[in-house]
Amino acid sequence: MSPIRLMAANDWRLMARSRVAQLALLMLLALAAVAALTAIAHRDHSNDLRARFQAQADQDFDGQPARHPHRMVHYGHFVFRPLPALAGFDPGVDAFTGSTIFLEGHRQNSANFGDVRQSSLLARFGQLSPAFVLQVLAPLVLIFIGFGLIAAERERGTLRLLRVHGRSAGEVLRGKLLALAGIAAVLLLPACLALAWLTVSAQAEPVAAVLLTIGYAGYLGLWVTGVVTVSALTRSARGALMALLGLWAVTTILVPRIGSDVALRMAPLPTRLETDIAIQRDLHRIGDSHNPDDPHFAAFKAGLLARYKVSRVEDLPLNYRGLVAMEGERLTAGLFDRYAEAQFARQRRQAEVVNGLALLSPAVAVRSLSMALAGTDLEGHRRFLRQAEAYRYTIVQGLNRLQAEAVTYVDDGNRNSDPEAARRVRIDPRHWHDVPDFTYRSAGLGERIRAAAPGAAVLAVWLVLAAGALGLAARRLGRDL
Amino acid sequence: MSLWSHELRLFLRQPLAAPLLALLLLLASASVWAGLAEITRQHAAIDRILPQQAADEAAVAAWATREGDAGNVAYYTHYATWDRPSPLAFAALGQRDVAPFVLRIRALALEGQINESEAYNAELALPGRFDWAFVLTYLAPLFIIVLLHDLVSSEREGGRLLLLTVMARSETALWVRRVVLRVGLVILTLVLPLAVGGLLSGAGQPILGMAGLAAAYAVFWALVCVAVGRFRLASVTSAATLAAVWLIMTLVLPGLALLAINAAVPVRQGVELTLAQREAVHAGWDKPKEATLAAFFREEPAWRDTAPMRSGFHWKWYYAFQHLGDLSVAEQVRAYRAGLERRNALSGRIGLLLPPVGLQMVLHRLAETDLVAQLTYQDRIRRYHRELRHFFYPFLFREQPFGPADFARAPRWRDSADTPRPPRPGA
Numbered sequence: 089m090s091p092i093r094l095m096a097a098n099d100w101r102l103m104a105r106s107r108v109a110q111l112a113l114l115m116l117l118a119l120a121a122v123a124a125l126t127a128i129a130h131r132d133h134s135n136d137l138r139a140r141f142q143a144q145a146d147q148d149f150d151g152q153p154a155r156h157p158h159r160m161v162h163y164g165h166f167v168f169r170p171l172p173a174l175a176g177f178d179p180g181v182d183a184f185t186g187s188t189i190f191l192e193g194h195r196q197n198s199a200n201f202g203d204v205r206q207s208s209l210l211a212r213f214g215q216l217s218p219a220f221v222l223q224v225l226a227p228l229v230l231i232f233i234g235f236g237l238i239a240a241e242r243e244r245g246t247l248r249l250l251r252v253h254g255r256s257a258g259e260v261l262r263g264k265l266l267a268l269a270g271i272a273a274v275l276l277l278p279a280c281l282a283l284a285w286l287t288v289s290a291q292a293e294p295v296a297a298v299l300l301t302i303g304y305a306g307y308l309g310l311w312v313t314g315v316v317t318v319s320a321l322t323r324s325a326r327g328a329l330m331a332l333l334g335l336w337a338v339t340t341i342l343v344p345r346i347g348s349d350v351a352l353r354m355a356p357l358p359t360r361l362e363t364d365i366a367i368q369r370d371l372h373r374i375g376d377s378h379n380p381d382d383p384h385f386a387a388f389k390a391g392l393l394a395r396y397k398v399s400r401v402e403d404l405p406l407n408y409r410g411l412v413a414m415e416g417e418r419l420t421a422g423l424f425d426r427y428a429e430a431q432f433a434r435q436r437r438q439a440e441v442v443n444g445l446a447l448l449s450p451a452v453a454v455r456s457l458s459m460a461l462a463g464t465d466l467e468g469h470r471r472f473l474r475q476a477e478a479y480r481y482t483i484v485q486g487l488n489r490l491q492a493e494a495v496t497y498v499d500d501g502n503r504n505s506d507p508e509a510a511r512r513v514r515i516d517p518r519h520w521h522d523v524p525d526f527t528y529r530s531a532g533l534g535e536r537i538r539a540a541a542p543g544a545a546v547l548a549v550w551l552v553l554a555a556g557a558l559g560l561a562a563r564r565l566g567r568d569l
Numbered sequence: 570m571s572l573w574s575h576e577l578r579l580f581l582r583q584p585l586a587a588p589l590l591a592l593l594l595l596l597a598s599a600s601v602w603a604g605l606a607e608i609t610r611q612h613a614a615i616d617r618i619l620p621q622q623a624a625d626e627a628a629v630a631a632w633a634t635r636e637g638d639a640g641n642v643a644y645y646t647h648y649a650t651w652d653r654p655s656p657l658a659f660a661a662l663g664q665r666d667v668a669p670f671v672l673r674i675r676a677l678a679l680e681g682q683i684n685e686s687e688a689y690n691a692e693l694a695l696p697g698r699f700d701w702a703f704v705l706t707y708l709a710p711l712f713i714i715v716l717l718h719d720l721v722s723s724e725r726e727g728g729r730l731l732l733l734t735v736m737a738r739s740e741t742a743l744w745v746r747r748v749v750l751r752v753g754l755v756i757l758t759l760v761l762p763l764a765v766g767g768l769l770s771g772a773g774q775p776i777l778g779m780a781g782l783a784a785a786y787a788v789f790w791a792l793v794c795v796a797v798g799r800f801r802l803a804s805v806t807s808a809a810t811l812a813a814v815w816l817i818m819t820l821v822l823p824g825l826a827l828l829a830i831n832a833a834v835p836v837r838q839g840v841e842l843t844l845a846q847r848e849a850v851h852a853g854w855d856k857p858k859e860a861t862l863a864a865f866f867r868e869e870p871a872w873r874d875t876a877p878m879r880s881g882f883h884w885k886w887y888y889a890f891q892h893l894g895d896l897s898v899a900e901q902v903r904a905y906r907a908g909l910e911r912r913n914a915l916s917g918r919i920g921l922l923l924p925p926v927g928l929q930m931v932l933h934r935l936a937e938t939d940l941v942a943q944l945t946y947q948d949r950i951r952r953y954h955r956e957l958r959h960f961f962y963p964f965l966f967r968e969q970p971f972g973p974a975d976f977a978r979a980p981r982w983r984d985s986a987d988t989p990r991p992p993r994p995g996a
Contacts, residue, residue, distance in 0.1 A: 202691075
């Protein structure tokens with residue numbers, strides 16, 4: 089056996105005898121198991137529930153009786169955001185974003201019923217998931233087990249014994265690194281099992297699972313290097329423990345919170361209410377279908393009459409009211425898209441601020457990498473919002489077209505006074521079946537990997553820095569020996 | 570007294586003591602500043618909205634009152650509601666970052682409107698906010714642990730313990746003095762910025778409650794440190810033990826408790842009632858109008874003598890079935906709310922066992938930024954919605970013409986009486 093392996097094996101023997109190490113390791117493994125089981129169960133249950141609700145909403149829509157198409161525009165539709173398979177590993181922002189939107193004509197509603205708003209403040213303590221265990225708790229276990237690896241040996245004077253046996257500082261450090269990396273590998277194991285289970289049971293992409301494993305291995309490797317470095321650089325074991333606990337508290341607890349505050353300050357978001365009002369104001373300016381003298385709709389009408397070479401809207405081959413509804417929806421939807429994209433752009437600016445702070449905290453970097461690969465980051469929710477809006481536009485315009493084609497202008501005008509017209513404007517419910525169901529297209533693997541790249545890059549920078557610090561520690565240790 | 574000042578000098582001469590206290594003071598002050606800035610932002614958002622809202626209403630009034638039909642006005646006018654932060658909210662921002670504090674409603678069926686969300690950045694909400702409650706709950710115990718974990722063991726390891734116990738008139742008094750001094754300084758460091766923030770936001774007396782909680786919480790952690798100290802562990806072992814206790818109390822057990830509570834009290838009624846209410850409202854179009862109106866009159870007998878419906882559509886019928894849609898899910902609304910309250914109550918019970926959870930629950934109750942505050946806001950919206958409906962009903966059921974002057978008489982949302990507007994810090 090190589091001397092490095094021998095030294096590591098010796099450390100493992102010591103750890104196996106240490107109460108603290110045993111307890112910390114066992115506790116974390118138990119927690120990781122609980123976290124994995126509950127996160128996977130919660131993901132499966134939520135996803136099933138949403139699928140069931142979606143099926144019910146589809147069925148409700150198709151089962152509507154004969155109606156005026158515009159009434160179906162207001163009856164609207166519900167869509168639910170399915171949970172990606174890897175949400176069983178890292179639920180990301182799922183609890184913080186609503187999972188369902190009500191889609192209707194002329195309006196853009198919010199996604200509602202996020203778990204956090206339906207929970208007490210306990211939800212803000214952090215959700216136990218395999219990702220949380222690895223991001224926040226595993227580094228602490230590495231600290232508890234590893235802070236004394238070199239510092240305590242130095243205090244006891246056993247470090248010099250190694251020197252006597254002809255071991256160089258570099259060899260000692262590599263031995264310690266290997267010893268602690270072994271612990272990190274054990275900590276990673278439950279998460280790997282959870283990922284493997286998700287690839288089998290929920291068809292998570294194996295590539296994403298492997299990349300997640302690599303990402304977290306890098307993150308834990310960073311902590312292993314950091315712990316060994318600090319343990320080598322500090323004079324006492326207690327000093328090493330304090331320094332490492334401080335480092336942990338700052339990077340995993342403090343910086344992420346401060347990051348949110350800084351981002352909100354640098355790129356504030358308008359409230360929904362303001363956006364609603366702004367959209368109404370713009371709509372009023374570009375075309376107001378309620379205003380009989382509105383220039384946009386006057387031009388629209390003139391254009392139609394000219395195109396069909398008629399002088400009155402009654403003589404159009406299509407129902408003018410339906411055409412106006414289509415034109416109105418086109419205008420509002422254009423504004424919805426514009427404002428939504430502006431909102432998304434602001435959110436991305438906020439994310440850039442936070443990512444800038446990730447340079448201070450590898451925990452922030454690994455969190456963004458993890459959510460991106462799992463497909464549970466905010467970009468995933470934005471995808472859902474975009475697709476829901478596109479779907480809303482498709483079904484509303486489809487129904488407006490039905491009003492234009494299947495309902496006559498005269499009947500439409502007399503539907504409230506003439507019972508026969510009222511009967512005729514209620515068109516055959518088979519049309520509701522023809523409206524396509526909503527299917528959410530989740531982000532492809534390539535897209536998610538690209539989204540994970542910045543986090544991975546920051547982690548790589550940190551690893552390089554840590555390796556540099558380790559080199560420094562080796563030189564110092566060489567002088568000490 | 571001289572004994573105390575002597576101990577203070579000794580304590581501050583320790584290499585870590587003064588920098589640690591300064592760091593805690595800096596963090597507590599920064600958190601108070603960030604909290605004040607946040608509630609200023611929320612007040613500013615509400616103030617900014619008012620003129621925009623007035624302009625929006627004026628634009629609707631300009632065309633909707635032209636025909637004098639109240640139905641159009643009620644359909645197209647969105648009325649603004651808002652929930653100003655309490656003067657104490659700066660210390661514990663709570664759920665105000667994920668729950669809306671401004672919401673517009675119409676006199677249509679309410680259940681489809683009241684659960685709307687705010688457009689916030691979920692990735693920023695995920696780690697939580699940097700407020701005073703966070704510094705107190707999570708960071709202050711770490712500082713106390715660093716200051717107290719080696720209270721006795723450092724003397725033992727330094728070989729001074731025997732001398733100290735021999736020289737002290739009372740050994741207990743010596744250790745009590747040292748603990749009280751350290752915890753007292755930590756409490757002072759935490760409470761001073763809070764007090765300044767309270768003065769700036771006009772919080773008044775309730776701030777004392779928060780300060781008292783901070784003191785009690787700090788004392789709790791000091792007692793934990795003393796208890797671990799009794800095991801006569803080496804400094805390093807006791808530091809590791811205490812850090813583990815902190816981890817379990819602030820991160821692990823609350824996480825497990827959340828899993829247990831959410832599993833024990835599912836709240837899917839929210840989605841279910843929203844789906845059911847839409848069915849009920851839209852089925853209203855196809856039901857016999859007389860039956861719909863009769864059902865409505867059972868709830869609102871005052872309009873029983875309205876003229877019978879002549880044509881295929883009348884707004885009064887429309888608003889009647891909107892309201893019936895709400896009533897049809899009243900039971901589910903109650904169940905949903907009961908579920909949320911049950912979750913909150915269970916968390917409170919967990920708080921009796923876990924001081925960090927208990928502290929958060931009480932702090933956010935005092936600050937009125939918790940789930941209960943969110944539900945209280947919803948209750949106020951419900952009352953306001955009722956006022957709005959009843960404002961429009963005479964015009965609809967008695968067919969009174971609705972003019973621009975009537976538009977101005979619509980009931981307005983007011984700041985609730987118990988949250989007076991504080992002076993604006995830094996404004």
